[in-house]
Amino acid sequence: MSIVAQNLVWGVKRKTIVSDVSLSVAPGETLGLIGPNGSGKSSLLRLLAGLRRPQSGRVAFNGQDIAKLPRRALARQCAFVQQSAASDTNMSVRDVVKLGRTPHRSALSAWSSADEAAVRDALTRVDMLGHAGQPWMTLSGGERQRVHIAKALAQEPTRMILDEPTNHLDIHHQIEILRLVRALEMTNIVALHDLNLAAMFCDRIVVLQGGSVHASGTPEEVLTEDLLQEIFRVRARVATSPYHGRPQIDFLPE
């Protein structure tokens, strides 16, 4: 269930957007990806999920180059939850989540009780079972986000790559979703803007700046006052939380 990226490069025209990025995520680990707006997080996540081919470098799942994996096999191994993904206007919540089962089913196979159980379980985990029959279009932003996470869970992958999954969520659901992601026996890469949540829920953190890895390590190693000043241009104080033992960041007024 490992994810290893070696020397990934991607860009458009003459602009390099992901510049020689290498990282590795051990089985069961949750890696946080942080960095300022435009630092290349979403672009990198798309390469890691196999949705985009790098210009050079490679991504391997358990040592296997994902460029050589058929799309269905890739989808069984890795679910991607993208920022504000859209779904077909006429679909119900249940139908959106059912799409997550596609990589497990052949064109002719009937909808099985295992498929039904996976969809129900996924909706329950994100607290959306009560909305199963509702048209997707009528959901609030946070509810849509949770349904897209349910779709990824219904896919029953061994890896999840999530691009700002807590965007739009109230604080209760932000914490619930990250707790859920962390508790899953999966290998996860999650882009986050909230540094305190990254500190609480990630085993390790990679900091991107200008498309390159600026730092990586445990939250304690990475989230230093100097780094916050240099990369995020904020003055902050970092202490160890007496409640969860992870770094706790206080941002200072100017």
Ligand SMILES: Nc1ncnc2c1ncn2[C@@H]1O[C@H](COP(=O)(O)OP(=O)(O)OP(=O)(O)O)[C@@H](O)[C@H]1O
């Ligand atoms: N297809 C594209 N064509 C041109 N420029 C692009 C393309 N995709 C991304 N970029 C540029 O690459 C840079 C990185 O974008 P990306 O979305 O990966 O950043 P990000 O770190 O996810 O940003 P944010 O935190 O704002 O979501 C940005 O400057 C963006 O404008």
